[in-house]
Amino acid sequence: MKIRRNRKLLVDPPEAATGDIAFILIVFFLVCASVQPDQGREQNLPRSEEQEEKKNQTKNPTVLIKRGEVDVNDQRIKLAELPLKMSELLRGKERPEDRIVVVKSAKDTPYHFWIQITGQIEQAGGVITLQIEEEREVQVP
Amino acid sequence: MKIRRKRVQANVSSAATGDIAFLLIIFFLILARVQDDSHLQWIPAQGTDIEQVKNARASVVIDVDNNTYLNGGQIGVGQLADELEKVIDVDPNRAVLFKVHREATAIYYEPAIEAISEAGGTVYHILEKE
Numbered sequence: 001m002k003i004r005r006n007r008k009l010l011v012d013p014p015e016a017a018t019g020d021i022a023f024i025l026i027v028f029f030l031v032c033a034s035v036q037p038d039q040g041r042e043q044n045l046p047r048s049e050e051q052e053e054k055k056n057q058t059k060n061p062t063v064l065i066k067r068g069e070v071d072v073n074d075q076r077i078k079l080a081e082l083p084l085k086m087s088e089l090l091r092g093k094e095r096p097e098d099r100i101v102v103v104k105s106a107k108d109t110p111y112h113f114w115i116q117i118t119g120q121i122e123q124a125g126g127v128i129t130l131q132i133e134e135e136r137e138v139q140v141p
Numbered sequence: 142m143k144i145r146r147k148r149v150q151a152n153v154s155s156a157a158t159g160d161i162a163f164l165l166i167i168f169f170l171i172l173a174r175v176q177d178d179s180h181l182q183w184i185p186a187q188g189t190d191i192e193q194v195k196n197a198r199a200s201v202v203i204d205v206d207n208n209t210y211l212n213g214g215q216i217g218v219g220q221l222a223d224e225l226e227k228v229i230d231v232d233p234n235r236a237v238l239f240k241v242h243r244e245a246t247a248i249y250y251e252p253a254i255e256a257i258s259e260a261g262g263t264v265y266h267i268l269e270k271e
Contacts, residue, residue, distance in 0.1 A: 038193075039193055040239075109247040110245070112187065112244070116186075
């Protein structure tokens with residue numbers, strides 16, 4: 001007599017674990033997707049205040065940043081010379097108020113260039129202060 | 142004859158705990174998404190002397206289209222100082238993450254820096270290591 005083997009065994013995975021599997025998968029993808037912590041540079045700026053423009057108002061160095069060009073105290077200098085120039089101007093100045101460097105920017109100055117220049121000023125010991133010109137609309141009758 | 146009362150066990154089904162955890166995660170994910178700015182498009186400028194920045198409650202982004210965002214929501218530069226002050230007043234560090242697209246021009250980022258300064262925040266320029 002031939003004995004037939006029972007081939008219809010039920011091998012279903014236990015459904016009770018699906019919730020746990022989903023949970024572990026979510027945790028895995030959350031860990032994978034977690035972004036790297038931000039890296040950056042701190043910049044302490046004095047609180048902004050409105051000041052009328054006066055001639056010869058300050059003895060602090062003034063840096064004018066244009067697209068690819070830098071003027072220090074109204075004198076055009078090469079980018080490579082900026083760290084040395086700033087070190088010279090800030091030499092012997094100990095108090096933070098003496099190390100203030102007034103930074104003006106042309107409207108079309110790109111951010112990456114501004115960061116490069118202000119970074120060099122700060123490395124030379126300067127304290128950045130922005131001078132922003134206010135635009136006023138005047139209606140002519 | 143003494144008839145014994147049949148004891149019925151009332152166990153809470155533990156099969157649903159996975160589903161509850163799943164729903165809780167989705168809930169917190171959606172909640173966290175409100176302050177997220179990862180959907181904004183910007184390329185960081187490169188810089189030296191950069192360090193890991195502490196957690197900050199406020200982030201200001203200027204994206205590739207020169208739009209300004211506070212904690213992921215678009216905002217006009219005119220309202221930035223007031224809104225920022227409300228956010229950083231509860232933060233003892235008063236840290237503001239400043240994320241500016243590398244090609245954005247001064248006409249866009251300078252007023253934003255001014256607004257952060259006006260709100261009394263400490264700017265952290267988010268940069269990429271050179």
